[in-house]
Amino acid sequence: MRAVMYHGPKNIRLEEVPVPKPGLNEILLRIGAALTCGTDFKAFRQGHPVLLGSLPAPFGHEFAGTVASVGEGVTRFKPGMRVVAANSAPCDGCFHCDRDENQLCENLKLLNGAYAEYLLLPANIAARNTYAIDEGTAFETAALSEPFSCAIHAVDATGIRKGDSVAVIGAGIMARFLLEALKAKGVRPLMIGRSPEPLATLTALGAGETISALDRDPVEAVRSLTAGRGVDAVFEAVGKAETWKQAISMTRKGGKVCLFGGCKQGTEVPVDAHRVHYGQLSLFGVFHHKPRYFETALRLLSTGLISTEGLIEGSIGLADVPGYFEERQHRSNLKSAVLPRT
Numbered sequence: 001m002r003a004v005m006y007h008g009p010k011n012i013r014l015e016e017v018p019v020p021k022p023g024l025n026e027i028l029l030r031i032g033a034a035l036t037c038g039t040d041f042k043a044f045r046q047g048h049p050v051l052l053g054s055l056p057a058p059f060g061h062e063f064a065g066t067v068a069s070v071g072e073g074v075t076r077f078k079p080g081m082r083v084v085a086a087n088s089a090p091c092d093g094c095f096h097c098d099r100d101e102n103q104l105c106e107n108l109k110l111l112n113g114a115y116a117e118y119l120l121l122p123a124n125i126a127a128r129n130t131y132a133i134d135e136g137t138a139f140e141t142a143a144l145s146e147p148f149s150c151a152i153h154a155v156d157a158t159g160i161r162k163g164d165s166v167a168v169i170g171a172g173i174m175a176r177f178l179l180e181a182l183k184a185k186g187v188r189p190l191m192i193g194r195s196p197e198p199l200a201t202l203t204a205l206g207a208g209e210t211i212s213a214l215d216r217d218p219v220e221a222v223r224s225l226t227a228g229r230g231v232d233a234v235f236e237a238v239g240k241a242e243t244w245k246q247a248i249s250m251t252r253k254g255g256k257v258c259l260f261g262g263c264k265q266g267t268e269v270p271v272d273a274h275r276v277h278y279g280q281l282s283l284f285g286v287f288h289h290k291p292r293y294f295e296t297a298l299r300l301l302s303t304g305l306i307s308t309e310g311l312i313e314g315s316i317g318l319a320d321v322p323g324y325f326e327e328r329q330h331r332s333n334l335k336s337a338v339l340p341r342t
């Protein structure tokens with residue numbers, strides 16, 4: 001089969017490799033669609049030891065497809081079924097899994113290899129984090145469950161309730177998923193971005209208000225919209241020290257700061273310690289997803305109530321993947337569907 005292999009930063013190649021055979025409790029999936037993701041672009045630019053491990057590595061982690069064959073022991077799925085799977089599954093037996101923190105599972109292995117004709121789902125993912133897709137849900141739409149589940153996780157971890165005042169910093173794909181996850185909780189957040197076009201999209205999708213950081217100081221703007229107090233909760237979805245600082249500054253006393261955007265390794269962010277202590281702020285990071293969030297994401301996407309319009313800019317074939325990453329490495333804010341059979 002043809003598969004895109006990652007050999008290191010700026011070095012991915014389409015190669016001919018053997019089709020894997022499913023062993024005990026494993027599923028062989030024929031990829032229907034894979035999606036390019038900002039994390040893959042990050043790996044392409046600068047490497048990503050957590051995501052990719054030893055090299056050369058299979059590449060691509062958002063996907064859906066059809067069961068091609070199943071190993072012994074698999075009873076829930078049969079060849080021909082349309083399914084989506086998460087890119088990991090918890091072990092359910094480690095220190096973190098015992099504490100309902102299974103996104104931090106000590107045995108979490110991230111699955112890659114979606115930019116290929118076939119992908120082998122290991123036993124733990126096949127058993128714990130694979131789901132059938134409705135006839136009416138396209139592979140591309142189902143594959144959005146992975147990024148969307150991270151946003152649902154963040155909103156749940158922040159304990160958002162209807163009526164809360166919330167700001168989101170960022171106007172990219174993850175900010176858009178945060179907006180959808182917040183709308184599902186009955187909240188219309190203030191959204192802060194830079195260029196007008198994505199902000200207009202967020203307004204059309206139901207953002208409460210949008211603020212362009214190019215026109216006004218976002219901290220001032222949020223404060224003036226909240227009687228000087230700041231918002232109950234902020235989601236930082238950019239991953240830069242500057243926006244982490246802004247997030248902390250625009251939260252009200254007693255409020256919550258969800259640091260959702262991952263910063264580059266080695267980044268340090270100075271914090272106004274006085275404000276955090278006397279204003280009793282809660283600052284916390286959120287990473288990855290849990291099976292229940294993945295399932296919620298798929299369910300919401302399957303209803304058709306979540307707008308996915310414009311999220312996926314088009315489709316490419318496997319042979320186009322290396323050139324696509326090379327060309328777009330600095331504009332990773334849109335997704336494309338990789339369709340192996342084109």
Ligand SMILES: [Zn+2]
Pocket residue numbers: 037038039061062146147
């Ligand atoms: Zn992703």
Ligand SMILES: [Zn+2]
Pocket residue numbers: 090091092093094095096097102104105106107108
């Ligand atoms: Zn575990």
